[in-house]
Amino acid sequence: MNFATATFRLTYGRCYCCNSNQPEPRALHLVNRGAQPAQTAGESVLTFGYKASAEQFAPRELLDFSCYAEKCGFDSVFISDHFQPWRHTGGHAPFSLAWLGALGASTSRIVMGTSVLTPTFRYHPSIVAQAFATMGCLFPGRVILGIGSGESLNETPSSGMAWPEPKERTGRFRESIELIKSLWSEERVSFHGQYYKTEKATIYDRPERPVPIYVAAAGPVVAKLAGERAEGFICTSGKNPELYRDTLLPNVNAGLAKAGRGTGSIDRMIEMKVSFDTDGERALRDTRFWGALALSPEEKMNTEDPLEMERLADALPVERTAKRWIVSSDPDEHVEAIRPYIDLGFNHLVFHAPGPDQQRFLKLYADQVLPRLRRFGH
Helix, strand or coil: CCCCCCCCCCCEEEECCCCCEEECCCCCCCCCHHHCCCCCHHHCCCEEEEEECCCCCCHHHHHHHHHHHHHCCCCEEEECCCCCCCCCCCCCCCCHHHHHHHHHHHCCCCEEEECCECCCCCCCHHHHHHHHHHHHHHCCCCEEEEECCCCHHHHHHHHCCCCCCHHHHHHHHHHHHHHHHHHHHCCCEEEECCCCEEEEECCCCCECCCCCEEEECCCHHHHHHHHHHCCEEEEECCCCHHHHHHHHHHHHHHHHHHCCCCCCCCEEEEEEEEEECCCHHHHHHHHHHHHHHHCCCCCCCCCCCHHHHHHHHHCCCHHHHHHHCEEECCHHHHHHHHHHHHHHCCCEEEEECCCCCHHHHHHHHHHHHHHHHHHHHC
C-alpha cells in the first residue's frame, strides 16, 4: 500500500509579535499543505528526527544530546511530556515546555515539538494554545505541537482525578483541538463546549502561521481525527504490521478524504524504537531500561505508580523487553528492518534509542544508518 508524502519547501514566515523574517528549516513543509497535490512515491523526501527521552535523562543532559543531534544532521527533535517516568529508579521527568524553550535558544535548524503532550487534563487547552503560540513567535517555523489523549500515569498522580473512560478522553481531546485552533485564528473567543469554556479569550502573541498540530493515535477513531484536523499523524513502531496497514493509515486517509484534503497534506510521523550498536549484546541489554513498553495493556492497566511499573517491567526477560525494538549491530540489516515502515508511507522517522550513551548512538546512527536510509527518500 502506497501513501503519498509531501516534498519539503524553504519558505518564510513573519511572527506578529517580533516582525522577523526567517527561513523555515528543511523539516517543516506544511505551508498551504491542504492545497498541494499529492506527491508520488518517487518525489517523497524523508525526515529523520531524534526522540529526547525525558523519562530517562535529566534536562541539561537531554539538552546536550539534542544539540548534538542537530550537529549530527538530524532534522527534528521531539520530547515526551511526562509528569512521571515509566520507572522510579533512574527515572526523570523534566517539564517539556520549559525544556523546548531552552532547545530552541540552543539550536538554529532543527524542528522541535512534543511527542506527545496531553492538552485535556493537567493543562487547559487555552494554556497550551498560549504556550505554543509564544514558542511559535520565538522560533518561527520550528515548532510542532504533538498531542495525544493521555495516560493515567501522568494525569492521575498530578491532579488526583479519576481516570475517565475512553469516550470522555476522546471527547475532551476532540474539543481541545477545536479550542486551540479557535484561539490561534480568532480574537475574544467565547467557547462553550462540553468540557472546556473560555470567555472573550485572546492569545495576543501568535505567529503569522499557526503552529502545526500533530495527532497521535493508536486506534481508528483518533487516526481518522488526525486526517480531518491535523497537519501530522504520530504513532510508534514495534506493533503488529496489520495495525498500520489495515487500521491506522487507512483511517488517516479516510479523515483526509472526509475533510477534502489530499493524501499528501499530512506528515506521517512514526517514533522508531531502535537499539543500534556495533556490539550486539550491548544493543540487546540497552532495551531493559524501557521494559515497561513491552508490558501488555492488561498487565499495566491502572498502574500509575512508577515503582510498580518498574517492578512489572523488571520481571520481564530481556528477550521480551527487546520485542518492541529493532535491535541490531549490522547497519544494512538494521535499515532493512526499518524499510517496511517507509514502504507503508511513513515519511518522518523519529528515532528513540534506549541506551545510556546517547552520544554514541547519535554518532553511530549518523555515520552508518542515516546515509543508507536517505537513499529511500529520492
